[in-house]
Amino acid sequence: MALEGLRILDFTRLGFGAQATLICGCLGAEVIRVESTRFPDAIRVMPPFVPEPGERGEAFGAATLANATGAPSPNRGGIFYKYNTGGKKSITVNARHPKGLALLKDLVARSDVVTESFAAGTLDRWGLSYDVMRQIKPDLIYVSMCGFGHEGPDAANVTMGPTAQALTGSTFMVGLPDRPPAGWSFSYLDHVGGYLGAIAILAGSIHRRRTGEGQHIDVSQLEPATALSGALLLDAALNNRPSRRPGFPTGNRRAHPPSAPSGAYRAAGDDKWVVVSCRTDEHWEALVGAMGRPPWAHDPRFATMAGRVEHVDDLDAHVGSWTAERDRYEVMELLQRAGVPAGAVQDAADRLERDPQLAARGHYTMLGNAEVEPLPLEGVPFRMSVTPPHTGGVLHRGPPCLGEDNESVLCEMLGMSTADVAALAADGALS
């Protein structure tokens, strides 16, 4: 695998940082999560919870008692399973215990990369600042990932994905004209920040291979987002067209290139929708043919793209009344066969159960662990012909149970005996 041999000592929590190390794990890096039994990662202990074996029938998704009553175990938090594929290992170390801290230093000495997503200053307070770590391991690549980064006047601010989305313009870009933004209803920037975190890790390791030098790379959740607005920033600055203006944002309509009909149209069923997107005259001609050449489509107002854009409200009403009587997947298939870009608006259940493309591409990999039966989990969404990534990492294993690798990691990496590990645990250094 592409990153085989790269060892990452991973202190990340929640989504943003963990997304970065999951990517590296899927590419073959050895990712060792350093966790705490006393302060488990919140996504290990918050709902939704993975059902107990036997709690669900043939299909996934039966509601469980655990989801109503609280965390049954640190190994059932569902969101943990989204962000911790890649064959990550888990060890538990009490950094506040002198022997725990000493252990962490030994691990740093034998790692290539240290990643973390704590608030700025947390590792320093443990006695594990970058300066300390690089004395132990001079060519260490240290990648910090927190909302505002470690430097700058607002570094003490706290963020979650939606905070960063608000501040960077991402929230603003989702909405209908002349209404408050709807925004993303999830932490899109946990993903985007994590992708750039992975790029930082890769850049650091390529740089070290070339120069022998380590470095600190400070990743925030803000900077990765500023390029997401494409030309909007330039349009505001150069054409004096600020985004906060009447009629903007434009919902699903796109001004560049001017396209109509293009948008989400209601399909048959309860709140079911299908996207139809005619970006060219050819797409429009194909759509008209696929609809059976209805008389309204020959309205001269709709003869050119400019006319269709000008009369888009009427046009959308006609297209919408055609789609409304049809199943969204039927519309998609019919139009795609005719040469019109179209796609059903799918939710997570649809992606898992109704999407033949994801199934054929092997998008999901069944992975479990000692406590959780195999689930269809996601890794990296691309293929590599020579070094294929695997959602279960080098060892093809599922997300780890809390502390499940204490013994193997400490014995194999540090040459400890089983008795040494037991003594450390009895001392409270592995909590």
Added chain:
Amino acid sequence: MTAPLEGVRVLELTDESAEYCGRVLAGLGADVVKVEPAAGAPSRTIGPFLDDEPGPDRSLAFWADNVGKRSVVIDDDTGLLALCDRADVLVHTLRPPEAQARGLGVASLHERAPGLVVCAVTPFGSDGPWADYLADDLVLMALGGSMAACGYGPGADGVYDTPPLASLGDQAWRTASTYAAIAVMGALAWRSESGSGQFIDVSAHECSASMTEWHLMTYLCSGGVHRRGPHPTLTGSDGKQVAALNPDFLGPHVFAGMLEMLEAQGVAGPLSDPAFADPVHRAGNYREVWRALKRLAEKNDGETLYRLGQEAGLPWGVIRSPDEVLDDRHLRARGHFVELEHPELDRTVTYPGAPFLAHGSPWVMQRRPPLLGEHTEEVLVDWSAR
């Protein structure tokens, strides 16, 4: 200090869907050469345009994703193949039959250049039942799932009267481009070990499908699907909105910090009742929490609310438009925005810069977006030897 990909030659043969990949690789120091037909890459025809006047060197959409690259005009595939022989990476957006037709099939490329990393970014990947389907960003946002999860909530009758929404900014393409950059870097790391190139097959649909956070897990765990609706916001006295997340699940300190701030502002009301320290009581009476926050919002403008929330340890953020981000003091202090000269226009243009602060290998941001064919002769000389 050198950049991580300094000296790496990247040939880019893409439409607008994957240009962001090359922009990232250029930032990492790669020599990214965009191959264009004489009429220019299709993305040069996409607006908005400088001063709203179309022209191959005036597309701001092109500028945003092509800053840092060089441009060569090559209209014949023989010339293109000669450049492939001297490149380290080829990023393209051709489906397998199109690639084959242009002599860019993987087998023949690797016969010529076994070390070449070839990365194809296509809507659905190189195979599968939808491999030939057509898609733009909107279609991919629909199929991938983020659209179903974004938009306004239902009306009082429980009926959704507005459609699911996709973000502006081509987020599915951007995600695919970012994953392509990751895969290329992984392949380069492997190549430096082995000397071997390989083929990377990026399906934008798969990329789009994997970016909706916990939604798959919610379905697997509970059988429920995430329905769309905005995050909670407060509207300040100036009408600006503030994303006001109150993550109680992170621990008791979250509410404690909020209460202290609300009391200092004189709007805590019933929340000062010790009963509210109990998370179960709080969850059952969350309406009171929200009422107090609304009292706070009535008295303060958006930027002040952002500051008050943050000082109380709450992950609040004022909702800004993309251009309002330019004024952010934190990003400015981190040196994020970069000004580049466009000498032919006698103007300086501000671009978003480094996505992170790499202290040992700085982000490269020196070239403004290339004029059409600006570097044709220069590249043929630079790349004449390997």
